[in-house]
Each structure stands twice: as C-alpha cells, then as structure tokens.
Amino acid sequence: MWFLPVLFRNLRQGPATDPFPFGEASTPKTFRGRVRFDPQSCTGCQACAHVCAGGAIRFEEQPDGLEFTLWHNACVFCGLCVHYCLSKAIRQTDDWHLAHPQADKFAMVERATVAYRPCDGCGKPFLPASLRLMDLAFGGSSPEIARLRYLCPECRRNGAFNEKPRLPQASTT
Numbered sequence: 606m607w608f609l610p611v612l613f614r615n616l617r618q619g620p621a622t623d624p625f626p627f628g629e630a631s632t633p634k635t636f637r638g639r640v641r642f643d644p645q646s647c648t649g650c651q652a653c654a655h656v657c658a659g660g661a662i663r664f665e666e667q668p669d670g671l672e673f674t675l676w677h678n679a680c681v682f683c684g685l686c687v688h689y690c691l692s693k694a695i696r697q698t699d700d701w702h703l704a705h706p707q708a709d710k711f712a713m714v715e716r717a718t719v720a721y722r723p724c725d726g727c728g729k730p731f732l733p734a735s736l737r738l739m740d741l742a743f744g745g746s747s748p749e750i751a752r753l754r755y756l757c758p759e760c761r762r763n764g765a766f767n768e769k770p771r772l773p774q775a776s777t778t
C-alpha cells in the first residue's frame with residue numbers, strides 16, 4: 606500500500622509527458638529539424654552541397670537558374686549547411702514531422718530555383734549576389750554596389766581594368 610500516496614499524487618498532477626501522437630509535443634526552439642531554403646537569399650556558391658554530411662543537397666543547372674534539391678530522407682540534421690551558408694539562405698527549423706513511407710521519398714524534398722538574371726553589361730544570364738549577402742557584407746547597399754551587383758564577373762573584371770585609377774591630386778604648394 607506504500608504506492609498509494611504516489612498514485613494519488615500522480616493522478617492529481619496529471620500526465621508528466623507530452624500527449625503525442627494525440628496532441629502536439631513540445632520542441633525546443635533550438636531543435637535542429639527540417640531544413641528550409643530561401644532562393645532569394647542564395648548566391649549559388651554551393652558550399653552547402655559541398656559540406657553536406659548526408660549528401661542530401663544537389664544543385665542542377667537549368668535554363669532559368671540553378672535548381673536546389675534537398676532530400677529529407679538523406680539529411681542527418683547535422684547543421685553544417687546552415688553553418689557554412691554565408692548569406693543565411695538555408696536554416697533549420699524545429700519541425701521534426703518528417704517520418705514518411707519509402708514510397709514518398711521522392712516527394713519529401715525541398716526544391717527551389719535560384720533564378721538567373723541578364724547581366725546589365727553583356728546580357729548573359731548569371732547569378733547576382735543576393736541582397737541578403739550585400740547587407741551582411743557591406744551593411745546595406747549603395748547605388749555603386751547595386752550597379753556592380755547586376756554585372757556578371759567578366760563585365761566587372763573588364764570594368765575594373767578599363768576604369769582609370771583615381772590617383773590622389775598632386776599638391777601645388
């Protein structure tokens with residue numbers, strides 16, 4: 606009968622665990638769950654695919670841009686992609702509802718296209734640096750940065766060679 610006080614105390618206090626699957630479970634905000642991708646912030650450097658421990662990320666050239674695919678059934682939630690993404694285009698959420706039948710593995714993907722835009726100089730399609738990266742690198746944008754952002758690397762290089770260097774004025778006194 607020693608257990609009766611414990612039993613009554615527990616009945617009075619109610620369940621001590623989450624009611625899942627009959628209710629939602631509590632998840633810490635810092636939980637490393639489902640990876641989300643923002644194509645507007647991505648600059649296409651592909652560092653995330655290079656460091657991905659699970660080989661879950663793939664980039665493919667398409668006529669309109671660079672297609673990003675992340676296979677949720679291969680992701681091991683290591684967070685390396687988030688850590689190495691300079692422009693913060695990739696993040697982990699506290700969503701862990703990723704269990705799925707094997708037959709659905711081709712549907713359980715995160716897919717988006719990082720769109721090309723024509724270069725303001727030569728018209729060739731290319732991937733400009735994202736505004737997010739500009740913000741992080743320069744603390745915002747300026748007309749000069751905006752102009753350079755829409756030039757492809759080749760036009761920027763040619764421009765840098767052709768522009769006259771701004772030399773300091775010689776003193777006349």
Ligand code: SF4
Nearest residue numbers: 647648650651653690
């Ligand atoms: S998500 Fe980040 S790391 Fe991956 S290609 Fe885009 S900018 Fe680079």
Ligand code: SF4
Nearest residue numbers: 657680681683684686
């Ligand atoms: S969390 Fe790790 S395994 Fe998952 S996509 Fe990112 S780098 Fe790959």
